[in-house]
Amino acid sequence: MSLYQIISGPMVWTSFLLFIAGTIFQIIKLYPFIKQSTTRLNAISYSSVNREKTTTANNKKIFTKKLFRHLPDFNSLIYKFAMLKYSLFGRYPLTIFVTTLFHLLLIFSPFMVLGHNILFESALGVSFPSLSSEFSTILTFIIILCCLYFLIRRLTVPLVKSITTSSDYIMLAIAAAPFLTGFMAHHQIFNYTVMLHLHILSGEIMLISIPFTKFIHMIYFIITRVVLMNNGLRIKELKI
């Protein structure tokens, strides 16, 4: 068996299995915490929802009666648009734009590359709609640019530097490697075979590292943000 056959055969399956098993393991590990937090937070959510109802109603009444009678309804689009500047996007427009773009492309673009879809088709019998080669190249290039933005931000902004550890750079490298090597292999920069091997290997490394490293925020994000609704509640409260 050649090196190519090993890394594109059994190793792909192993990394997918490790990814799925690791994800399930991590969710099960967190289950007691989810249970404990949801029951505890339910109490908070009731009180905060009630508080929101009463205070919002009161505030609106007082405001509209006394001061801003001539202003449009507080729930109107104009009000919501004005509140945008207090949102995370309003505070850090560039970073939020880059992060959103980066995360969406990171998750969805690998499924839309023609080469990957041919492999999916032959291995599983299913495939996703593919993008043209030029468009995939542009998307890959955008991801690399986003990674560069993160790197420059980590290296130059003092606030980010203050909590950056070496693991952050390693994470960034692991995330960027499959795209960089894929880009180089596709355009035959350097040596095609070497780049293809590196592309497959780095993809596998990334997949395996998702449940076991800081990449776990991919999975835990859903739990901490949506299931625990901790932050969602606070955002609601902020609108009072």
Added chain:
Amino acid sequence: MTSNHSILFEQDEPSSEQKDLVEISKKVCVEEINAILKEKKHQIATALKVCAHCTLCADSCFLYRSKEKVAEHMPSHKFITSIGVIYKKKGKVTMEELYEMRETLWKRCVLCTRCSCPLGINIPELLAIGRRILRSQGVYHSYSEN
């Protein structure tokens, strides 16, 4: 008599710095810290794992926005340098370190629960756990100085 007593009392009362020096020489009870860490393991471990060091929580802290915009006032910096350090060292911290953390946990945070993290980390809860650990070792902010 009473005035004499009060004078004596004032003279005997050590200054806060002297008190701190006496306190720093005390030993940290690792078992006590570990008992709290064990109880709150999931909260702390999950937060430290999930935190992407993105600094987007900085602007949500009113202290960060109203004081000098230094890293020490950023919510994630506060929990990483306090409870994060205690957790990573498995409770084996020195009194000196705990006294440094006291500054972070009491003077740079009022536990107003305003800060929010886009990934859903409950930062005030972590800081409260940090305060609890420090209090268990007799380290807390004293309001009697002025």
